[in-house]
Amino acid sequence: MSSRADLIVGLQWGDEGKGKIADHMAQTYDFVCRFAGGHNAGHTIVVNGKKHALHLIPSGILNPKAKNIVGNGVVLSPHNFIEEMSQFDNLEGRLFISDKAHILLPHHALLDQAKEIRKGDKAIGTTGKGIGPAYSDKIARVGHRVGELFDCEKLASKIIKYFEHHSNIFIDIPIPNRDELMEELKGYRDILSPYITDTTQLIWRVLDEEKRVLLEGAQGTMLDIDHGTYPYVTSSTTISAGACSGLGINHRDIGEVTGIAKAYCTRVGNGPFPSEDLGEDGERLRVNGHEFGTTTGRPRRCGWLDAVALRHAVRINGVDQIALMKLDVLDGFNEIKVCVAYEINGKRIDYIPYDLEDAKPIYKKFEGWDNSAGIRDFNRLPAGAKEYIFAIEEMVKCRVGVVSTGPDREDTIIRE
Numbered sequence: 413m414s415s416r417a418d419l420i421v422g423l424q425w426g427d428e429g430k431g432k433i434a435d436h437m438a439q440t441y442d443f444v445c446r447f448a449g450g451h452n453a454g455h456t457i458v459v460n461g462k463k464h465a466l467h468l469i470p471s472g473i474l475n476p477k478a479k480n481i482v483g484n485g486v487v488l489s490p491h492n493f494i495e496e497m498s499q500f501d502n503l504e505g506r507l508f509i510s511d512k513a514h515i516l517l518p519h520h521a522l523l524d525q526a527k528e529i530r531k532g533d534k535a536i537g538t539t540g541k542g543i544g545p546a547y548s549d550k551i552a553r554v555g556h557r558v559g560e561l562f563d564c565e566k567l568a569s570k571i572i573k574y575f576e577h578h579s580n581i582f583i584d585i586p587i588p589n590r591d592e593l594m595e596e597l598k599g600y601r602d603i604l605s606p607y608i609t610d611t612t613q614l615i616w617r618v619l620d621e622e623k624r625v626l627l628e629g630a631q632g633t634m635l636d637i638d639h640g641t642y643p644y645v646t647s648s649t650t651i652s653a654g655a656c657s658g659l660g661i662n663h664r665d666i667g668e669v670t671g672i673a674k675a676y677c678t679r680v681g682n683g684p685f686p687s688e689d690l691g692e693d694g695e696r697l698r699v700n701g702h703e704f705g706t707t708t709g710r711p712r713r714c715g716w717l718d719a720v721a722l723r724h725a726v727r728i729n730g731v732d733q734i735a736l737m738k739l740d741v742l743d744g745f746n747e748i749k750v751c752v753a754y755e756i757n758g759k760r761i762d763y764i765p766y767d768l769e770d771a772k773p774i775y776k777k778f779e780g781w782d783n784s785a786g787i788r789d790f791n792r793l794p795a796g797a798k799e800y801i802f803a804i805e806e807m808v809k810c811r812v813g814v815v816s817t818g819p820d821r822e823d824t825i826i827r828e
């Protein structure tokens with residue numbers, strides 16, 4: 413018998429508070445694995461008063477007993493990864509990087525920024541870190557894999573050739589100097605080689621040994637390359653299915669799926685967001701929820717919970733239980749709205765259509781409540797908050813198993 417890996421996945425547009433749940437859960441797992449995305453994702457975790465910024469390294473790194481896998485589905489910037497590693501001591505034997513993960517190099521970020529500028533007001537609102545171009549290269553079969561760092565000479569030649577072939581797009585980006593490139597790659601190799609391995613074999617072995625494994629998603633379902641609001645999406649498979657291809661496991665290897673959703677919605681960057689509130693309520697959510705980008709400080713777009721999108725996310729990810737985050741941010745509103753359907757060209761739609769661009773929200777209203785902040789017992793939640801949770805369960809057809817009422821690890825209700 414082998415064990416099954418549990419999975420956590422964002423159900424909205426990212427920033428759902430995965431950090432808190434991942435940190436909480438990572439304490440009880442032997443292995444924590446990342447399966448998609450790059451260093452555009454991430455969260456800040458505070459342990460014993462010390463802040464740790466995690467972008468690519470899985471949350472298990474903060475549990476001294478847990479080991480961590482960066483899967484093949486990830487795009488890895490060696491430069492940024494090494495910087496992230498420097499926050500921690502004694503990583504050898506606790507951190508494993510797939511030799512099949514793709515390498516993100518500085519020119520990917522330069523390309524990303526140049527493309528966004530050219531798009532003008534049609535810009536996706538990417539973080540400009542090169543994630544999109546690195547995935548484009550992977551799919552176009554001109555990417556470079558982490559395992560190639562073991563032959564830096566060959567890799568340097570390939571990269572130079574790549575620049576020569578793409579000279580039309582590298583107008584303002586100079587071809588790297590071969591010697592300098594070699595030095596850079598060797599530097600990466602020297603630091604990273606103890607960690608690079610065949611993580612597919614590793615995870616199979618670990619599951620066969622019945623270890624407890626947690627799979628950690630990045631970003632959110634509505635940013636998925638296939639199932640999100642294309643083209644305003646990220647370049648990877650963010651849904652639970654991405655864990656299979658991004659780690660080399662099969663669907664039977666997956667156990668319980670916990671979907672993380674905020675009690676309201678936010679979105680960063682451009683693209684449709686039907687339940688966005690551009691008025692006072694949106695501003696209040698932003699301020700109460702501290703909805704500003706962690707690295708950029710960019711204000712996040714804020715609005716009401718979108719039950720249509722959440723139901724879609726529950727189904728597509730096979731969610732067993734929802735962790736409903738930041739319930740306390742809704743404290744003090746007289747009225748709370750939930751988007752229960754969309755109106756598109758005069759028609760009521762209660763599923764995610766081909767295009768969300770012109771979708772207008774149809775709201776159901778709930779009476780507000782006070783003082784849910786810091787409550788740690790479900791029965792002690794204000795009546796309005798409990799009703800809100802029951803209504804969500806009904807609307808999205810999934811149990812809310814965890815409720816978070818504050819940033820503290822202890823401000824968490826686990827419903828039996």
Ligand code: GDP
Binds near residue numbers: 426432
């Ligand atoms: P993530 O990347 O998905 O973890 O999301 P964010 O980067 O937006 O992090 C969530 C932020 O909200 C962090 O600062 C958390 O400390 C905070 N947070 C998490 N859960 C709660 C909660 O239930 N209530 C409040 N008020 N803050 C929370």
